[in-house]
Structure formats: C-alpha cells, structure tokens
Amino acid sequence: MQIEDGKQKELEIEEIVGSAVSKEIQVIGFELGSELVGIPIEEIIEITTDKDITPVPKSPEFVLGVMNLRGKIVPVTTVKKKLGILEELPEDIYSKNKIIILDTEFGEVGIIVDEIIGSIKFYEDDILPEPTGTIGIEIKHIKGVVQLENDKLLIILNTKTIFSREES
Amino acid sequence: MKINVPPDMQEILEEFLVEASEILDNLDQDLIDLENSPEDSELINRIFRGMHTLKGGAGFLNLTSIVELAHRMEDIFNKVRNGELKITSDQLDILFEGLDRLKEAIEMLKEESEIPAPEEIEDILKKLDSILESGSSISENEKINQEKAENRESSGNDKEKPQRKLKFKADVPEGLKKLIEKYPDKDLAGLLEEIILMPPEERPMDIIPVIEKLIEEGKEIKDLVEIEEEKSDAEPEEKAEPVKNSPASSKKSDLPQDPEPQKAEPQKNVSKSATKEKKKSSDVIRIDVERIENLMNLVGEIVLDRNRIMRLISQLEKEVRSETIEQLNETVISMDRTVSDLQIAVMKLRMQPIKKIFSKFPRIVRDLSKKLGKKVNLVIEGEDTELDKSILDKLEDPLIHLVRNSLDHGLETPEERVMMGKPEVGTIKLFAYHEGDHIIIGISDDGRGINVEKVKQKAIEKGLITPDQAKQMSDKDAYSLILMPGFSTKDQVTELSGRGVGMDVVASVIYSLRGTIEIDSEEGKGTTIILKLPLTVAIIRTLIIGVNNQIFSIPLHAIIEIVKYEKEKVKSVGRFKSLVLRDEVLPLFSLNELLGIKESDNKKFVVVVKVGEKFIAVAVDKLYGEEEIVIKSMGELLENVPGIAGATIAGDGRVILILDINSLLNDVKKELLGVL
Numbered sequence: 001m002q003i004e005d006g007k008q009k010e011l012e013i014e015e016i017v018g019s020a021v022s023k024e025i026q027v028i029g030f031e032l033g034s035e036l037v038g039i040p041i042e043e044i045i046e047i048t049t050d051k052d053i054t055p056v057p058k059s060p061e062f063v064l065g066v067m068n069l070r071g072k073i074v075p076v077t078t079v080k081k082k083l084g085i086l087e088e089l090p091e092d093i094y095s096k097n098k099i100i101i102l103d104t105e106f107g108e109v110g111i112i113v114d115e116i117i118g119s120i121k122f123y124e125d126d127i128l129p130e131p132t133g134t135i136g137i138e139i140k141h142i143k144g145v146v147q148l149e150n151d152k153l154l155i156i157l158n159t160k161t162i163f164s165r166e167e168s
Numbered sequence: 169m170k171i172n173v174p175p176d177m178q179e180i181l182e183e184f185l186v187e188a189s190e191i192l193d194n195l196d197q198d199l200i201d202l203e204n205s206p207e208d209s210e211l212i213n214r215i216f217r218g219m220h221t222l223k224g225g226a227g228f229l230n231l232t233s234i235v236e237l238a239h240r241m242e243d244i245f246n247k248v249r250n251g252e253l254k255i256t257s258d259q260l261d262i263l264f265e266g267l268d269r270l271k272e273a274i275e276m277l278k279e280e281s282e283i284p285a286p287e288e289i290e291d292i293l294k295k296l297d298s299i300l301e302s303g304s305s306i307s308e309n310e311k312i313n314q315e316k317a318e319n320r321e322s323s324g325n326d327k328e329k330p331q332r333k334l335k336f337k338a339d340v341p342e343g344l345k346k347l348i349e350k351y352p353d354k355d356l357a358g359l360l361e362e363i364i365l366m367p368p369e370e371r372p373m374d375i376i377p378v379i380e381k382l383i384e385e386g387k388e389i390k391d392l393v394e395i396e397e398e399k400s401d402a403e404p405e406e407k408a409e410p411v412k413n414s415p416a417s418s419k420k421s422d423l424p425q426d427p428e429p430q431k432a433e434p435q436k437n438v439s440k441s442a443t444k445e446k447k448k449s450s451d452v453i454r455i456d457v458e459r460i461e462n463l464m465n466l467v468g469e470i471v472l473d474r475n476r477i478m479r480l481i482s483q484l485e486k487e488v489r490s491e492t493i494e495q496l497n498e499t500v501i502s503m504d505r506t507v508s509d510l511q512i513a514v515m516k517l518r519m520q521p522i523k524k525i526f527s528k529f530p531r532i533v534r535d536l537s538k539k540l541g542k543k544v545n546l547v548i549e550g551e552d553t554e555l556d557k558s559i560l561d562k563l564e565d566p567l568i569h570l571v572r573n574s575l576d577h578g579l580e581t582p583e584e585r586v587m588m589g590k591p592e593v594g595t596i597k598l599f600a601y602h603e604g605d606h607i608i609i610g611i612s613d614d615g616r617g618i619n620v621e622k623v624k625q626k627a628i629e630k631g632l633i634t635p636d637q638a639k640q641m642s643d644k645d646a647y648s649l650i651l652m653p654g655f656s657t658k659d660q661v662t663e664l665s666g667r668g669v670g671m672d673v674v675a676s677v678i679y680s681l682r683g684t685i686e687i688d689s690e691e692g693k694g695t696t697i698i699l700k701l702p703l704t705v706a707i708i709r710t711l712i713i714g715v716n717n718q719i720f721s722i723p724l725h726a727i728i729e730i731v732k733y734e735k736e737k738v739k740s741v742g743r744f745k746s747l748v749l750r751d752e753v754l755p756l757f758s759l760n761e762l763l764g765i766k767e768s769d770n771k772k773f774v775v776v777v778k779v780g781e782k783f784i785a786v787a788v789d790k791l792y793g794e795e796e797i798v799i800k801s802m803g804e805l806l807e808n809v810p811g812i813a814g815a816t817i818a819g820d821g822r823v824i825l826i827l828d829i830n831s832l833l834n835d836v837k838k839e840l841l842g843v844l
Binding site for chain 2: 052054055056057058059063065066067068071072073074075077104105106107108109163
C-alpha cells in the first residue's frame with residue numbers, strides 16, 4: 001500500500017510540472033533526400049559511419065544487409081522507400097555510409113541516412129500533429145512536424161510503425 | 169488472481185518456481201510408476217513429500233490456489249501411505265488432472281505472475297475431494313476447517329493427558345514454554361511454523377530468535393524439558409506431518425520483517441530422507457542459462473581469435489625465420505589445445521540428458537492410448553544421452569508430434585493386432601545414443617507401417633509430384649514426401665495428432681538445427697524415424713566460399729566433396745543443368761541462382777552437398793578453405809530469411825553469412841523429386 005501511495009504522489013508532482021512547462025524534446029536530425037527528418041534521442045542507440053555491410057540474399061527489400069557492431073550482428077535497412085522518398089543507393093553504399101542504430105521491436109536495427117545534421121531541441125507543444133499534404137512522406141510513419149526557427153520543417157519519424165511486425 | 173510479491177521475496181519466488189517445476193515433472197513420472205506398482209511405499213512417500221514441499225513453498229508466498237491443490241493431493245497420498253485409500257485408475261486420471269492444473273498454475277505464475285482464482289480450481293478440488301471421501305469418512309468441511317480441528321485436537325490432548333504437564337529447564341523463556349505446552353507434538357521448527365501461522369497481534373516476536381538460536385545449536389525440545397524420552401520419540405514422525413491449515417498461511421506474507429526463518433523453514437520441516445536428498449543435491453549449483461550463454465559467446469570469440477592468430481603465425485613463418493617465431497608457434501599450439509578443451513568444457517555445461525524430454529512420454533502415451541483405446545508398451549532407451557540445451561528445448565514439440573503420430577496412425581487397435589497375429593500390446597520405442605559428434609534420436613513402432621502407394625497417391629492429389637515422378641520414386645524418397653509442406657491435410661488430422669503441427673514443421677525444426685530425418689518403414693511391421701542432430705549449435709566447421717566477390721560459409725556436415733568445375737562435364741537436361749561426376753549424374757545449380765543474385769561467369773569449383781537422400785552439385789566461384797566459426801543470430805528482423813542459417817564475424821571484422829543448404833534448395837527440391 002505504501003508503495004502505491006508513493007507512486008501516486010510522484011504522478012501528481014509530474015502533472016503539476018507538466019502543466020506549467022511543456023516537455024523539452026531532443027531529436028537527432030538527419031537528411032533523407034531533401035527532407036529534414038528527426039528521431040527522438042531515446043530511440044537511438046548510436047550513430048556510426050562507413051561500416052562494411054554484407055548483403056543478405058532473399059531478405060526483405062528494405063534490408064540492405066548486416067553489419068558488425070562490436071561483435072553483434074545488426075541489420076541495416078533503408079527506410080526511404082517505406083516513406084515514399086525516391087531511393088537511389090550509391091554503389092559504394094556497402095562501405096561508405098551513415099547509419100543510425102535504433103532500438104526497435106526487432107532489437108537493434110540500423111537505418112541508412114544521407115546526412116547527419118545533429119541534435120535538435122524543441123518543446124512538445126511545438127509539434128504540429130497533422131502534417132498537411134505538403135510534405136513528401138508517408139503519413140502513417142510520422143509523429144508530427146516541427147517548424148524550426150530557420151523556417152525549415154522537421155519531420156519526426158514514428159519508428160514504431162516503420163519497424164512493426166505487421167509492416168514486415 | 170494477481171500475485172504481488174515484495175522485492176525481498178522475489179528470489180524466494182524464483183527458487184520456488186524452479187523447484188516446483190522440477191517436483192511436478194518428477195511427479196508425472198512417479199504417478200505413472202504408481203499405476204504399475206501401487207504398493208510401492210517408497211514411491212508413495214516420494215509423491216507425498218513432493219506435494220508437501222510444493223505446498224510448503226506455495227504457502228510462504230501466499231499462493232492460495234496452489235496451496236489448496238497441493239494440499240488436497242497431499243492429503244490423498246497421506247491416506248494412501250497410511251493404507252486408508254487405494255487409488256483406482258480413474259482416480260489416477262483425476263490426480264493427473266490435478267497435477268496438470270498445478271503445472272498450469274505454476275506456468276501462469278511464471279509468465280503472468282498470476283495464479284488461478286479460487287473458483288477456477290473449484291471443480292478439480294471437488295474431484296480430488298471425492299477421492300478423499302472414497303477412502304474414509306472424513307468430510308470435506310472438516311478438512312477445510314483444519315485449523316479448528318487441529319486446535320480441538322491439541323486442546324483435547326491436553327485434557328486427556330494431564331500428566332503431560334512439562335517441567336522446563338530454568339533458562340527457557342516463558343513464551344516458549346507456553347508454546348511447547350500448546351503444541352506438544354511439534355518440534356522446534358514446527359513451533360516456528362505455528363508462530364508464523366498465528367495472527368500478527370498474537371505473534372510472540374521475541375520468541376522467534378530464541379527458537380532460531382536453539383535450532384542452530386542443534387537443540388531439540390527434549391533438551392529443554394525434563395521428561396521421559398518416549399514423548400520426544402514421536403517427533404521424527406511428526407516432522408513429516410503436513411503444514412496444516414492453508415487459510416491461515418495467507419497471513420505469512422504480512423510478515424516480511426523476518427524472511428530468514430521463513431525461508432529456512434521448509435527444509436527443516438521435511439522428513440529425514442528428504443533431508444538426505446537435499447544434501448546430495450548441494451553439490452549441484454543452478455546457473456542462469458544466460459550466464460552460460462555469455463560464457464559460450466566469450467569462448468566463441470576466443471576461438472575466432474585463435475584462428476586469426478594461427479593464420480597470422482603461418483604467414484609470419486613464411487615471411488621471417490626466427491627462433492622466437494618458432495617459440496611463439498609452440499605457445500600458440502599449446503593455447504590451441506587449451507582453447508579446444510575450454511570449448512568442450514563450456515559446451516558440456518550446456519549439455520543436458522534427453523531424459524528431460526523423454527520423461528514426459530510415459531504420461532503422454534498413457535493418456536493417448538487410453539483415449540484411443542490402444543494398448544501400448546513404451547520402451548525408453550538411452551535417456552541419459554546428453555545434448556545441447558538449446559537443441560533439447562526445440563526437440564520437445566517435434567518428438568511429441570512423432571510419438572502421437574506413431575500412436576494415432578502407426579499402431580493398430582488391439583483387435584486389429586490380434587487379427588494380424590501380432591501381440592495385442594503394441595510397442596513404441598524411444599531411443600537416443602551418440603554417434604561421433606552427433607546424437608541419434610529415434611522412435612520406432614511395430615504398427616502398420618507406411619503404405620508407399622497411398623503416400624504417393626496423396627502426393628499426386630496434392631500436386632506435390634506428378635504420376636510419372638511417383639512411378640520412378642524409390643520407397644525411401646516416397647517416405648520423405650510426408651515431410652513436405654502441404655502433405656498433411658485437415659481431413660487426416662485427428663484430435664490427437666492435429667495440433668497445427670504437421671510433419672513438415674517437424675522436418676523444418678530438425679533442419680533448422682542442422683539435423684536430418686530418416687524414415688524407414690515396412691508395411692505391416694512398423695515404422696522407424698531417426699533424427700540425427702549435431703551435439704551443439706554454437707560452433708560449427710564450415711567451408712568458406714565466394715561468388716560475385718561475396719563470401720559465404722557452408723556447414724561442412726552438408727558437404728560430400730568438392731571438385732573442379734569443368735564445362736565439358738555440364739549437361740543441360742530439360743530445365744535443369746546436370747553434372748557428370750564419375751558414373752553419376754547430379755543436378756547442378758550455381759549458388760547465384762539459388763541465392764537469387766546476379767549470375768557470374770566465373771565458376772571454378774563445384775561443391776557436392778547431400779540433401780536428404782540426394783546429392784546435389786552447387787557451382788561456386790572461389791574456395792577460401794575450411795574454418796571453425798561461431799554462429800551468431802542475425803536478430804529478429806532477419807530470422808526467417810530462407811537459406812540463411814545465421815552469420816559469423818570474419819577475422820577482418822566483416823560479417824559472413826552462413827548458408828543453410830537444405831532450406832536454400834527447398835524451392836527446387838519439389839521440382840527435383842523424381843527427376844533423378
């Protein structure tokens with residue numbers, strides 16, 4: 001019973017804080033084609049570059065191959081096609097690449113990105129829930145968009161729908 | 169019913185779960201044995217003790233419905249061992265059901281930290297009670313109100329034997345004196361238990377440490393009182409008395425301040441022989457599988473490093489000649505031996521006897537044969553044969569399926585058997601033995617065998633083969649048809665065999681473990697199915713090959729031989745290419761087409777692999793040699809990629825895929841049937 005009481009109190013405090021200040025969100029921003037895209041930092045395990053990727057025959061189309069992440073074998077995927085962005089892989093993608101390792105339902109999974117921008121912070125209230133048809137990305141894989149100060153539009157990806165069991 | 173276990177009890181809960189599963193597994197076997205030898209008092213005692221321990225453990229954790237179930241069954245066996253009750257076959261069914269319900273409850277507790285609600289077990293409790301009542305006239309109510317009954321009993325005792333007024337030694341505290349007088353039949357551990365069962369406000373907390381200390385010192389009640397020896401003689405028997413009154417046990421969990429005496433209690437409360445068993449098992453420690461897995465991984469890394477170092481040394485030897493290098497080489501050779509030993513030692517940690525699965529079959533066969541009205545004698549051989557735990561865990565379902573098949577489809581009814589001049593009781597034999605670095609697990613029956621024509625007919629109906637193919641097919645090939653996906657069908661699936669698992673699933677499990685299945689049958693005489701499996705899954709020897717500048721590895725166990733690719737020996741036969749090898753014609757594929765990657769014109773070698781009963785030639789570009797590798801999983805996202813068994817990390821850090829030739833050839837296998 002005591003524990004429950006404690007929990008309740010904690011919740012109350014959080015609620016008060018939450019109503020006063022909107023939560024700050026930090027994402028890692030990167031480019032996919034011409035779009036600026038972000039993934040919340042909690043979902044990212046690490047960022048790595050120029051890994052040797054071994055192609056896996058007969059694997060799903062979006063799987064580019066597998067790589068060695070400190071003795072662990074991690075699949076590397078391309079998400080552009082799922083998002084509806086034109087996919088053009090350079091020939092040397094299997095050795096020259098920028099990969100963001102995500103923590104997904106399937107364990108660690110890497111995604112290939114074109115350019116890594118870096119950390120971007122904003123407040124939860126800044127997220128516009130319904131992206132209008134102006135952006136070129138599949139809506140079901142989007143959590144929302146944020147209008148940044150430099151007038152750029154940041155698209156926040158929903159990694160849960162991209163890597164879900166139904167999806168593959 | 170959700171169970172909330174406080175964090176400090178978590179460890180006790182986990183220990184209980186492990187112990188409970190073990191007890192229940194043993195009970196399964198014991199109950200079967202009981203059916204065959206109902207008079208075996210050692211056996212009955214063992215079952216009683218098992219239930220008792222289970223109940224005790226569940227009591228601490230306040231797992232009421234488990235306590236209730238175990239309590240009833242314990243009572244039943246208490247009567248059996250006192251000769252008040254004889255178990256009939258039907259009653260044994262109820263006991264089995266009770267056991268199953270206990271297993272379910274434990275499973276539930278493990279998975280969802282829940283136990284069945286009281287009303288969920290009402291039906292089985294009633295059934296168990298009916299057994300109890302059949303023994304003597306003790307009514308159900310009386311049992312539920314056991315606490316009262318017990319109190320009555322003890323107070324009655326006091327009145328009947330006033331001479332039992334005890335004289336205590338001087339240093340015995342007042343509270344303890346009272347307790348000893350109140351429960352004259354209990355020993356010290358029993359008293360401790362009684363204290364815990366008391367309502368919190370009446371609990372004499374100060375007495376607990378005193379009793380504990382006495383127990384530690386090895387004292388008994390008779391050391392505290394000055395009475396005749398006779399009374400304390402009764403004690404050892406009383407020790408085996410069940411922990412009475414389950415309702416009161418619910419109060420135990422309100423007492424977290426003293427986990428130690430609670431934990432220590434069940435051990436002290438069991439009879440002497442059980443204590444002996446405990447002593448024996450103290451030489452054994454339980455280790456989390458995860459830790460062993462971790463160790464295995466580390467050993468795997470060392471194996472890889474050793475391979476790398478050895479390669480470097482042989483290069484170094486070519487480049488420079490020096491004494492130091494020679495010494496280095498010697499050191500590494502010695503390390504090589506140690507690493508090999510280490511590898512074997514760790515592998516052995518993961519080895520478990522197949523008894524773990526085999527022991528489930530007497531029960532399964534008993535239940536099934538009863539249901540089917542068939543008479544079976546189950547023979548089990550080689551149950552001490554050990555194999556890797558990860559393989560063992562995956563074998564249970566396939567083996568159950570095979571045994572069910574044997575019983576359901578293989579064995580005839582007693583009448584049929586008599587008509588055919590066979591013994592009325594059929595035999596199913598389950599056996600296991602080691603053969604080289606493989607384990608052979610087999611199941612054979614003396615049933616009706618497989619009708620080759622029927623199988624072929626069915627395969628044709630299902631469109632698996634053409635009538636032409638059927639004609640050319642050998643019996644052995646025809647048997648392997650039943651392993652193909654799409655062969656077993658709904659209309660053939662009975663309540664027993666059909667659990668959504670077909671023979672094709674059995675086969676795919678075995679193949680995924682890099683094993684093989686062989687079916688042998690003689691119509692009218694019986695069927696034998698042999699599974700051949702590797703002893704371990706973690707480390708394998710492979711051949712490293714290359715196509716299109718990509719490197720792959722093929723497990724050596726699948727490879728028969730390697731020959732040079734010679735264009736003039738390749739012939740085109742219909743849709744397929746074939747290779748003439750000595751006097752034989754083998755179907756030939758390039759690895760590129762099997763993998764669905766771009767064709768190369770660079771074939772230099774042909775690897776001949778064995779798939780089922782067939783030899784198939786696979787052309788590759790390059791050969792890099794043989795290597796021992798550690799299989800790593802590619803993660804959930806890629807676990808079902810056909811043709812890929814896993815991956816390993818090469819000396820240069822790159823990932824090399826391990827091919828699963830069998831599944832790689834799955835697509836072409838169907839077309840190939842009967843072609844040869």
